[in-house]
Amino acid sequence: MVLEELLEQLKKIGIRLTPQRQEIMLVLVERFQEGGPPLSADEITRHVRMRYPGISLDTVYRTLATFTKEGLVRELQFRDHSRRFELVRKGEHHHHLVCLSCGNIKKIPYCPEDCLERTRECYPEFEIKDHSFNVYGYCPKCRED
Amino acid sequence: MVLEELLEQLKKIGIRLTPQRQEIMLVLVERFQEGGPPLSADEITRHVRMRYPGISLDTVYRTLATFTKEGLVRELQFRDHSRRFELVRKGEHHHHLVCLSCGNIKKIPYCPEDCLERTRECYPEFEIKDHSFNVYGYCPKCRED
DNA sequence: ACACGTTATAAGAATTATTCCTATCTAGGA
DNA sequence: TCCTAGATAGGAATAATTCTTATAACGTGT
Numbered sequence: 001m002v003l004e005e006l007l008e009q010l011k012k013i014g015i016r017l018t019p020q021r022q023e024i025m026l027v028l029v030e031r032f033q034e035g036g037p038p039l040s041a042d043e044i045t046r047h048v049r050m051r052y053p054g055i056s057l058d059t060v061y062r063t064l065a066t067f068t069k070e071g072l073v074r075e076l077q078f079r080d081h082s083r084r085f086e087l088v089r090k091g092e093h094h095h096h097l098v099c100l101s102c103g104n105i106k107k108i109p110y111c112p113e114d115c116l117e118r119t120r121e122c123y124p125e126f127e128i129k130d131h132s133f134n135v136y137g138y139c140p141k142c143r144e145d
Numbered sequence: 146m147v148l149e150e151l152l153e154q155l156k157k158i159g160i161r162l163t164p165q166r167q168e169i170m171l172v173l174v175e176r177f178q179e180g181g182p183p184l185s186a187d188e189i190t191r192h193v194r195m196r197y198p199g200i201s202l203d204t205v206y207r208t209l210a211t212f213t214k215e216g217l218v219r220e221l222q223f224r225d226h227s228r229r230f231e232l233v234r235k236g237e238h239h240h241h242l243v244c245l246s247c248g249n250i251k252k253i254p255y256c257p258e259d260c261l262e263r264t265r266e267c268y269p270e271f272e273i274k275d276h277s278f279n280v281y282g283y284c285p286k287c288r289e290d
Numbered sequence: 291a292c293a294c295g296t297t298a299t300a301a302g303a304a305t306t307a308t309t310c311c312t313a314t315c316t317a318g319g320a
Numbered sequence: 321t322c323c324t325a326g327a328t329a330g331g332a333a334t335a336a337t338t339c340t341t342a343t344a345a346c347g348t349g350t
Contacts, residue, residue: 016346018298041336056300061337063298077222079277081308083336095260097268106271108264112257112278115240119253119280123242126251128282132224133257135264137273161317163327186307201329206308208327226337228307 002089003029006072013070020055023048024063028073028087037105038076038084038096078103079136095133101142108135147234148174151217158215165200168193169208173218173232182250183221183229183241223248224281240278246287253280 006025010017027047031039039047045060064085067073076084078098084105095108112133120128151170155162172192176184184192190205209230212218221229223243229250240253257278265273 016297018346020299054300056302057336058301058338059299075224077224077226079220079222081222081228081336083226097264097271097273099271100274106268108260108267110260110263110267112260114259115253115255115257115278116280118255119242122253122255123251125285125288126242126244126282127288128242128280129245130281132277132279132281133260134277135261135273136275136277137271140270143270143272161326163317165328199329201331202307203309203330204328226307 002033006087009072010070015066015070020048020052020059021063021066023052023055024060025067025072028067028085032087032089035107038074038086040082040084044085076132078105078134095135097135097137099139099142100136101138104139104141106139108133147178151232154217155215160211160215165193165197165204166208166211168197168200169205170212170217173212173230177232177234180252183219183231185227185229189230221277223250223279240280242280242282244284244287245281246283249284249286251284253278 003026006029007017007022010021010025015021024044027039027044031037041057041060041064044064045055045057048055048060064073064075068075068085072088073085074088076086076096078084078096080098080100080103082103093111095111097106097108098104112131116128116131120126148171151174152162152167155166155170160166169189172184172189176182186202186205186209189209190200190202193200193205209218209220213220213230217233218230219233221231221241223229223241225243225245225248227248238256240256242251242253243249257276261273261276265271
């Protein structure tokens, strides 16, 4: 099961396996498995509180920062200024199509690898670590208005 | 001259040509001409205040929103949560390479058009308007640390 | 199983960026 | 020149995130 793998990974990293962290990881894994859109810190907090009511927002933010630093989670920043988080799974890579009206998010299964490669050639002195590709538009529902 | 062209464009659009708007446009044009990185709202405000001390932050934000809506300005959102603005010039299109350590920004002259096209094919019911492609890494200076 | 030291947490204060409110002002058409 | 819709200044309000600090608890070593 994915969750256990990840908890094992957390142990290896050498950070403490607290119940709060486990719950946050569980929420991220569930969202990944159902294929839904990335979650905001607030959404994650609300989900975690269903099963772990006392958790503080600060803990959620700190934990997400830790997970991101360890490469378990990817942090996303969209043009509407919303900040979202999603689980990183090895061998799986995608980008996002975002509705400018309702914020609805779809996965894009393509990746601009050629552009990335050309960027590396253009700036060989940069140590390139990551990239983001977002497409913005209006979803079918919002086009009607 | 670029500035006059743009002021003319503002007139055509039908919004009032106030001195505040002219100053903000001037700052954006100067930055475009010197080829420097996009500006934050705060940087723009500081620049505008050198020549127009009384301008309020709210006016800067409102004006940038107006310019963005009219397609004269592009709003950028990077992973460090910084929000920046740059002039849009027809026939010129680029993306950004951002240093994760110092925030240094370089222009990328390539564009993932193929990915964009494939995204259109994948989601034909979406009305695609725009996209962003950001590459993150460490600049030469920051690699040393 | 237990104690200890390190690290994580909760709670709320503080910070920062942005937007809202409202009284006043002004660009530009008549 | 006058008039009015739209714009501005200034400060209050909001929202998201981070900081502070006292308390709690993970997991190593006994």
